[in-house]
Amino acid sequence: MNAQAPVVEMTNISISFPGVKAxxxxxxxxxxxxxxxxxxxxxxxxxxxxxxxxxxxxxxxGPADSGEILLAGNRVSFAGPAQAQNAGISTVYxxxxxxxxxxxxxxxxxxxxxxxFGGIDWRATRRRAVELLRGLHLDIDPGSLLGxxxxxxxxxxxxxxxxxxNAKVLILDEPTSSLDADEVAELFRVIRELKAExxxxxxxxxxxxxxxxxxxxLTVLRNGKLVGEYRTAEILRLDLVQKMIGKELAIxxxxxxxxxxxxxxxxxxxxxxxxxxxxxxxxxxxxxxRVYTGExxxxxxxxxxxxxxLARILSGIDRPDSGELVIDGxxxxxxxxxxxxxxxxxxxxxNRRAEGIVxxxxxxxNIVLALQADRGWFHPISRKRRDELAVSYIQALNxxxxxxxxxxxxxxxxxxxxxxxxxxxxxxxxLLILDEPTRGIDVGAKAEIQKLVVNLAENGMSVLFxxxxxxxxxxxxxxxxxxxxxxxxxxxxxxxxxxxSLLAIIADGELTAVER
Amino acid sequence: MNRMFSSRLFWPVVMLLVLFTIxxxxxxxxxxxxxxxxxxxxxxxxxxxxxxxxxxxxxxMTLVIATRGIDLSVGAVCAIAGAVACSIIxxxxxxxxxxxVAVAVIAALLIALVLGLWNGFLVxxxxxxxxxxxxxxxxxxxxxxMLITEGQILTVNSPPFKVIGSGFVLGIPVSVVIAAVIFAAxxxxxxxxxxxxxxxxxxINPEASRQAGVRSRGLLITVYTFSAFAAAIAGLILTxxxxxxxxxxxxxxxxxxxxxxxxxxxxxxxxxxxxxxxTLVGALVIQTLVTTVYTVGIPPIAxxxxxxxxxxxxxxxxxxxxxxxxxxxxxxxxxGRPGTRTAERASVS
Numbered sequence: 001m002n003a004q005a006p007v008v009e010m011t012n013i014s015i016s017f018p019g020v021k022a023x024x025x026x027x028x029x030x031x032x033x034x035x036x037x038x039x040x041x042x043x044x045x046x047x048x049x050x051x052x053x054x055x056x057x058x059x060x061x062g063p064a065d066s067g068e069i070l071l072a073g074n075r076v077s078f079a080g081p082a083q084a085q086n087a088g089i090s091t092v093y094x095x096x097x098x099x100x101x102x103x104x105x106x107x108x109x110x111x112x113x114x115x116x117f118g119g120i121d122w123r124a125t126r127r128r129a130v131e132l133l134r135g136l137h138l139d140i141d142p143g144s145l146l147g148x149x150x151x152x153x154x155x156x157x158x159x160x161x162x163x164x165x166n167a168k169v170l171i172l173d174e175p176t177s178s179l180d181a182d183e184v185a186e187l188f189r190v191i192r193e194l195k196a197e198x199x200x201x202x203x204x205x206x207x208x209x210x211x212x213x214x215x216x217x218l219t220v221l222r223n224g225k226l227v228g229e230y231r232t233a234e235i236l237r238l239d240l241v242q243k244m245i246g247k248e249l250a251i252x253x254x255x256x257x258x259x260x261x262x263x264x265x266x267x268x269x270x271x272x273x274x275x276x277x278x279x280x281x282x283x284x285x286x287x288x289x290r291v292y293t294g295e296x297x298x299x300x301x302x303x304x305x306x307x308x309x310l311a312r313i314l315s316g317i318d319r320p321d322s323g324e325l326v327i328d329g330x331x332x333x334x335x336x337x338x339x340x341x342x343x344x345x346x347x348x349x350x351n352r353r354a355e356g357i358v359x360x361x362x363x364x365x366n367i368v369l370a371l372q373a374d375r376g377w378f379h380p381i382s383r384k385r386r387d388e389l390a391v392s393y394i395q396a397l398n399x400x401x402x403x404x405x406x407x408x409x410x411x412x413x414x415x416x417x418x419x420x421x422x423x424x425x426x427x428x429x430x431l432l433i434l435d436e437p438t439r440g441i442d443v444g445a446k447a448e449i450q451k452l453v454v455n456l457a458e459n460g461m462s463v464l465f466x467x468x469x470x471x472x473x474x475x476x477x478x479x480x481x482x483x484x485x486x487x488x489x490x491x492x493x494x495x496x497x498x499x500x501s502l503l504a505i506i507a508d509g510e511l512t513a514v515e516r
Numbered sequence: 517m518n519r520m521f522s523s524r525l526f527w528p529v530v531m532l533l534v535l536f537t538i539x540x541x542x543x544x545x546x547x548x549x550x551x552x553x554x555x556x557x558x559x560x561x562x563x564x565x566x567x568x569x570x571x572x573x574x575x576x577m578t579l580v581i582a583t584r585g586i587d588l589s590v591g592a593v594c595a596i597a598g599a600v601a602c603s604i605i606x607x608x609x610x611x612x613x614x615x616x617v618a619v620a621v622i623a624a625l626l627i628a629l630v631l632g633l634w635n636g637f638l639v640x641x642x643x644x645x646x647x648x649x650x651x652x653x654x655x656x657x658x659x660x661x662m663l664i665t666e667g668q669i670l671t672v673n674s675p676p677f678k679v680i681g682s683g684f685v686l687g688i689p690v691s692v693v694i695a696a697v698i699f700a701a702x703x704x705x706x707x708x709x710x711x712x713x714x715x716x717x718x719x720i721n722p723e724a725s726r727q728a729g730v731r732s733r734g735l736l737i738t739v740y741t742f743s744a745f746a747a748a749i750a751g752l753i754l755t756x757x758x759x760x761x762x763x764x765x766x767x768x769x770x771x772x773x774x775x776x777x778x779x780x781x782x783x784x785x786x787x788x789x790x791x792x793x794x795t796l797v798g799a800l801v802i803q804t805l806v807t808t809v810y811t812v813g814i815p816p817i818a819x820x821x822x823x824x825x826x827x828x829x830x831x832x833x834x835x836x837x838x839x840x841x842x843x844x845x846x847x848x849x850x851x852g853r854p855g856t857r858t859a860e861r862a863s864v865s
Contacts, residue, residue: 338731342729356727358716365716365717368713369717373728377709379709
């Protein structure tokens with residue numbers, strides 16, 4: 001394969017943002033007909049490299065930005081994503097950015113509809129869309145609304161759209177993060193077909209199994225610098241992870257089975273939180289759940305099983321319409337998140353951008369926000385105290401860049417997550433509900449957050465830990481509650497549970513294909 | 517610090533300086549200040565005095581806009597406040613007594629507070645879009661003012677009332693002092709407390725703020741009430757200055773000037789981070805423009821077009837696209853400072 005000339009060759013790429021050097025002299029190349037994985041922690045510079053390649057960042061626009069991009073041997077300089085796309089570089093982003101209220105065909109052809117008599121030739125548009133869908137073996141009605149299809153189908157539609165423009169290079173940014181095992185298999189089939197046609201595919205994923213399954217070669221970035229380029233078959237997984245996080249895996253190993261003592265051992269102990277028949281019509285069936293002081297309770301279940309819905313009711317975001325909630329022996333009715341926070345129940349949303357961070361504020365302001373809201377506007381936290389809080393959480397959670405004045409928008413996903421965590425820790429809640437705190441973030445940050453959860457529980461905080469990753473739930477929880485089809489189906493002590501036994505409960509006896 | 521200053525206030529300040537220069541060329545005595553009868557006089561004083569109502573309203577508007585809202589009703593509130601005050605003064609047996617004027621002013625301000633609460637209620641409790649919610653009062657308010665004045669222009673002859681719009685205290689126009697107090701009060705109230713942070717947070721991400729325990733409902737009601745309060749003060753100044761309440765014309769289109777002042781000052785209509793200092797510069801730019809029209813001798817019929825041209829220029833200069841283009845020019849001329857991308861640029865992600 002090396003005999004071939006690379007289709008993409010990026011040399012010495014450097015890109016800076018205020019206070020952050022996102023890429024520092026990185027080299028990157030891709031050959032036709034290969035699947036190339038781009039790996040690194042959050043903040044390593046993966047997204048920035050992709051955006052440089054796709055013309056979102058013009059690398060000649062800033063004095064601190066430099067580098068050279070060769071596409072099929074010719075030097076290119078894109079003024080925007082549209083130019084990059086016309087040159088044959090197509091991207092499918094992590095969040096499907098298509099229009100749910102338009103038809104599948106319209107989405108595929110949007111902006112490139114065949115013209116006829118000065119208007120859109122709808123028949124040709126439809127025909128072309130059908131061809132593209134057929135190429136992906138996707139049997140759906142091109143006239144149906146995109147929003148009516150599953151996320152996986154939408155992802156494939158996005159790919160259909162991307163390959164229509166004679167793509168030489170197809171970039172898939174976290175394409176599998178919301179797909180189930182069958183859907184991933186379907187996506188990989190399409191990737192292999194495209195590869196056979198000579199398309200170079202850049203695959204970005206946090207799932208290492210998938211990286212090993214699909215990619216021929218991989219490039220590892222760390223802190224904006226190139227670590228190296230490797231053949232997937234020639235690098236051990238352990239070595240790879242080590243190269244990504246740049247330190248020994250000891251922290252991960254140390255975490256193994258470091259489970260907090262199960263709480264609620266004594267029968268007379270009053271639970272911190274006790275929900276009895278707590279439910280909400282159209283959301284979840286009545287739930288009984290107890291959380292004791294200082295324990296980590298895992299909440300597992302498939303996407304859409306009602307995990308988040310339960311968390312939102314417990315934390316006052318949605319109101320229950322049945323049952324009761326008792327905190328410390330006193331019944332409470334949370335009407336707002338504020339009233340839940342006042343009782344020491346904090347909820348960290350799974351939807352970091354929409355419901356978590358306040359993007360345009362600084363790290364400092366984001367960290368103190370909940371604490372300040374609790375005190376009311378008339379009792380401002382002093383500048384000195386705010387600085388102390390910010391600096392101490394930046395250190396404790398290893399937030400990068402370590403700058404309280406950095407605008408949170410410019411931080412990587414994992415660091416934004418840490419800022420959000422810091423906000424909740426600053427109010428010292430008694431029960432912290434963490435909804436997918438490690439989703440979409442890298443191995444290193446993940447381990448740090450897991451370690452933090454263990455430490456918090458050791459210090460007497462209760463944690464309700466929601467995650468789609470069962471290993472993580474198993475590793476951290478002393479007890480695991482399992483939701484299925486919007487009802488709580490099990491609440492069991494985690495002594496000799498395994499991923500398989502959990503899966504059996506989640507699937508309720510059905511044998512499902514296990515992704516990992 | 518330096519970077520923030522240049523990105524937000526640089527062009528409005530440049531524009532203000534350019535306008536000053538034009539005035540200075542056309543009228544060499546532009547910067548001269550003199551004291552007559554113990555009162556400060558001069559073109560700059562005129563700009564400050566005539567710009568005071570716009571500035572006062574723009575301060576309230578800044579906070580409203582920071583919450584992602586807008587208040588179109590301020591002009592109508594001006595008219596109502598003036599109408600209420602004047603009708604009370606006219607209905608009193610002693611229009612010239614300080615007590616009467618005090619009652620009139622307090623009544624006008626109280627009514628404005630009610631109107632502000634109404635706007636806040638529509639936006640924060642009923643969840644109506646701010647532009648629609650305040651449009652209701654914008655149209656209905658003029659009608660209400662007409663009812664109060666019974667369709668007449670109420671001319672008052674009350675020396676204490678006249679002081680508000682045309683009096684002096686320690687040689688400085690009263691209206692300028694009032695504007696300074698409102699500006700300082702707003703700045704202290706939002707920046708010395710956590711009000712500013714919470715307002716910005718609600719403006720940037722309402723749902724995240726709610727989950728963090730921010731009481732956005734109370735915040736919204738507060739800013740709309742403050743906006744109406746400020747509008748009433750501006751209305752009193754305008755009415756006092758004209759010694760008459762004109763339900764149709766008092767504060768007409770002042771909401772547009774106020775919104776312009778906020779935008780020129782660099783606060784985004786999309787809400788979030790706001791700059792009161794920027795609003796101050798914006799209000800001065802707008803008022804200086806009006807003055808320039810007179811000093812340079814532009815025919816009054818062309819005033820609006822001239823104003824539009826300047827506003828367009830400022831907005832163009834502030835746009836991220838233009839900034840990027842300027843940046844490229846600067847670099848291609850080889851004088852590029854080793855700076856970093858602006859926040860706007862980075863926000864493409």
